[in-house]
Amino acid sequence: MSPRVVFPNKILPYLLLAPQLAITLVFFYWPASQALYQSVLREDAFGLKTTFVGLANFKKVLSQPSYIASVQTTVIFSVATAFIAIVLALLLAVMADKIIKGRGFYRTLMIWPYAVAPAIAGLLWLFMFNPTMGTFAYMLRAAGYPWDPLLNGPQAMSLVIAAAAWKQISYNFLFFVAGLQAIPKTLIEAAAIDGAGETKRFWTIIFPLLAPTTFFLLVINTTYAFFDTFGIIHAVTGGGPGKWTETLVYKVYNDGFVNLNFGDSAAQSVILMVIVIALTAFQFRYVEKKVHYG
Amino acid sequence: MATVDLKDVRKVYGGRVEAVKGVSISIPDGAMCVLVGPSGCGKSTLLRMIAGLEEITSGTVEIGGEVVNDRGPAERDIAMVFQNYALYPHMKVYDNMAYGLRNRGMAKDEIDKRVREAAATLGLADFLERRPRELSGGQRQRVAMGRAIVRSPKAFLFDEPLSNLDAKLRGQMRIEIKNLQKTLGVTSVYVTHDQVEAMTLADTLVVMNQGLAEQIDTPMAIYERPASVFVAGFIGSPAMNLLAAKSSQSGHILADGTEIAISGATLPDSGREVLLGIRPEHLTLIENGAAPDLQLKVTAVETLGADTLAHGHPANGESRSSELVARLPGSVRVRDGDLLPLSIDPSMVHIFDAASGRRI
Ligand SMILES: Nc1ncnc2c1ncn2[C@@H]1O[C@H](COP(=O)(O)OP(=O)(O)OP(=O)(O)O)[C@@H](O)[C@H]1O
Numbered sequence: 001m002s003p004r005v006v007f008p009n010k011i012l013p014y015l016l017l018a019p020q021l022a023i024t025l026v027f028f029y030w031p032a033s034q035a036l037y038q039s040v041l042r043e044d045a046f047g048l049k050t051t052f053v054g055l056a057n058f059k060k061v062l063s064q065p066s067y068i069a070s071v072q073t074t075v076i077f078s079v080a081t082a083f084i085a086i087v088l089a090l091l092l093a094v095m096a097d098k099i100i101k102g103r104g105f106y107r108t109l110m111i112w113p114y115a116v117a118p119a120i121a122g123l124l125w126l127f128m129f130n131p132t133m134g135t136f137a138y139m140l141r142a143a144g145y146p147w148d149p150l151l152n153g154p155q156a157m158s159l160v161i162a163a164a165a166w167k168q169i170s171y172n173f174l175f176f177v178a179g180l181q182a183i184p185k186t187l188i189e190a191a192a193i194d195g196a197g198e199t200k201r202f203w204t205i206i207f208p209l210l211a212p213t214t215f216f217l218l219v220i221n222t223t224y225a226f227f228d229t230f231g232i233i234h235a236v237t238g239g240g241p242g243k244w245t246e247t248l249v250y251k252v253y254n255d256g257f258v259n260l261n262f263g264d265s266a267a268q269s270v271i272l273m274v275i276v277i278a279l280t281a282f283q284f285r286y287v288e289k290k291v292h293y294g
Numbered sequence: 295m296a297t298v299d300l301k302d303v304r305k306v307y308g309g310r311v312e313a314v315k316g317v318s319i320s321i322p323d324g325a326m327c328v329l330v331g332p333s334g335c336g337k338s339t340l341l342r343m344i345a346g347l348e349e350i351t352s353g354t355v356e357i358g359g360e361v362v363n364d365r366g367p368a369e370r371d372i373a374m375v376f377q378n379y380a381l382y383p384h385m386k387v388y389d390n391m392a393y394g395l396r397n398r399g400m401a402k403d404e405i406d407k408r409v410r411e412a413a414a415t416l417g418l419a420d421f422l423e424r425r426p427r428e429l430s431g432g433q434r435q436r437v438a439m440g441r442a443i444v445r446s447p448k449a450f451l452f453d454e455p456l457s458n459l460d461a462k463l464r465g466q467m468r469i470e471i472k473n474l475q476k477t478l479g480v481t482s483v484y485v486t487h488d489q490v491e492a493m494t495l496a497d498t499l500v501v502m503n504q505g506l507a508e509q510i511d512t513p514m515a516i517y518e519r520p521a522s523v524f525v526a527g528f529i530g531s532p533a534m535n536l537l538a539a540k541s542s543q544s545g546h547i548l549a550d551g552t553e554i555a556i557s558g559a560t561l562p563d564s565g566r567e568v569l570l571g572i573r574p575e576h577l578t579l580i581e582n583g584a585a586p587d588l589q590l591k592v593t594a595v596e597t598l599g600a601d602t603l604a605h606g607h608p609a610n611g612e613s614r615s616s617e618l619v620a621r622l623p624g625s626v627r628v629r630d631g632d633l634l635p636l637s638i639d640p641s642m643v644h645i646f647d648a649a650s651g652r653r654i
């Protein structure tokens with residue numbers, strides 16, 4: 001039995017919780033229920049009449065080729081973003097771990113991008129690679145590469161992936177640095193005495209010991225790429241060219257707020273909500289209880 | 295198997311901290327050399343320089359007659375047992391032991407043979423499929439040993455391998471390590487700050503202090519003829535009594551005026567400031583009424599069973615500087631306030647120069 005603090009006042013706890021609850025209610029539960037409600041309704045073309053249509057919106061959305069295409073786009077975008085962000089962060093963390101002088105300085109520099117808002121990050125990359133005024137775009141074209149992300153789909157995709165990954169590298173870097181520090185130095189020394197060279201040590205000792213961290217980041221980064229990259233996409237490509245960079249989240253926005261198709265958009269957000277819930281449950285189940293050695 | 299020779303080895307950290315200030319030790323093939331000393335005296339640093347884990351600032355380390363200063367840890371063909379064992383947590387016991395052999399490209403069946411042999415020797419045969427976290431402290435310690443012995447290296451290096459174990463297990467493992475080392479005949483360097491480990495394991499004992507080797511000899515020689523006050527106080531438990539005194543014509547006069555007449559002992563020049571070193575076990579109780587060399591006024595008694603430790607000071611003085619401990623047989627009943635007549639074996643008195651701390 002653990003000793004518990006008992007508060008005599010029965011109302012105070014609820015009063016203290018009230019502001020938080022109110023905010024959640026107004027900004028989450030209410031819109032969420034609205035989305036649920038909207039997802040089973042359909043408006044006529046003039047917005048004069050709404051009718052109850054049951055699951056018809058879901059059926060329609062799931063059978064749309066453009067929706068399937070958006071799922072594909074999202075998967076490619078998320079996997080690429082997570083992969084690039086993790087690999088580069090790991091590489092940087094391993095290199096930063098070797099630095100002895102000015103370690104703190106480099107680490108601080110590495111963490112900065114995380115403080116940049118997604119839309120700003122997107123704009124930064126857009127400016128650098130803007131076909132008319134971007135420095136890098138100029139260099140690419142000077143090198144003979146036909147660079148035009150405003151018209152070329154794969155190039156646009158690469159650009160948003162780069163921007164999204166760049167922003168997430170800092171976060172991953174922090175976790176990898178902490179993970180590396182948690183590996184006892186004597187383990188590395190023992191492996192060195194055991195005849196393992198640097199590369200071998202990385203793959204047989206360091207990388208396996210970082211596996212829990214990597215797995216955690218994989219889940220976090222996928223979630224990030226799914227849901228938190230709206231600002232970047234909005235700033236860089238606006239989902240274009242064509243539908244090349246229209247992820248599921250961006251499509252909800254496009255269909256609902258641009259094309260004013262509320263029924264479809266609501267059904268899509270309900271589907272997204274289900275995905276979020278599933279991912280979160282997965283995260284709680286496996287990630288919170290990270291694999292621990294020792 | 296090989297000899298290990300250190301020649302004037304120095305280590306300076308970051309251009310400022312001089313952790314090891316020039317140590318020369320020569321360890322014959324198959325011998326066990328124990329480095330002992332207080333915390334921070336540079337034992338680990340010295341060991342790590344032998345292992346190749348630490349750059350050698352100056353001097354040379356030779357293994358098997360070859361200078362290995364510029365070789366990495368892997369090329370020195372040594373094995374090391376760490377204080378925290380440093381087992382690979384994600385590998386099974388079997389793989390922990392096999393790792394070093396695999397890295398050296400040994401054939402699979404040869405690896406298997408060696409690992410199973412080592413496991414049998416160490417009583418680990420039933421644990422090969424477990425991970426380190428599923429083992430007790432003593433078993434982990436054995437795996438660390440196993441990882442060292444499968445390689446049949448030129449030398450074993452131990453850095454306080456037993457300090458994470460409880461007292462009983464430590465005693466047991468100490469004997470096992472000694473037996474194992476003798477059976478395998480592998481030259482070993484063993485770092486500890488436990489003087490019982492140091493005395494029992496060493497063929498050659500190196501007492502270190504502040505980055506220097508104060509004395510290098512066999513454990514008994516160091517116990518019998520400590521070269522300095524530091525060594526005298528460090529080796530032996532309870533520690534040697536060290537009494538400030540002035541030499542006189544007939545013996546020594548303690549700070550509080552007590553005269554200790556030591557007949558037969560070679561005396562330094564009269565009037566010289568010295569420290570008298572007398573081990574507690576060399577103060578014997580006089581039971582036949584003969585004239586005592588020293589009367590001990592008892593102020594505290596520790597009854598250990600086999601021995602009784604009587605703490606006190608010379609009868610006619612109260613000075614703190616001349617506190618003494620006598621180790622008496624357990625059968626002797628002593629109480630606070632008793633006056634104990636003690637005799638001192640003159641051949642067991644160590645005389646050190648008060649200023650330099652060196653033996654006279
Ligand atoms: N990487 C380092 N940088 C600077 N100084 C160091 C470093 N490692 C050790 N030292 C210093 O060198 C001295 C000797 O350290 P060392 O670890 O060899 O001591 P030790 O005898 O093994 O002590 P212990 O019994 O506590 O393990 C200490 O004063 C320590 O502070």
Ligand SMILES: [Mg+2]
Pocket residue numbers: 337338339
């Ligand atoms: Mg040490």
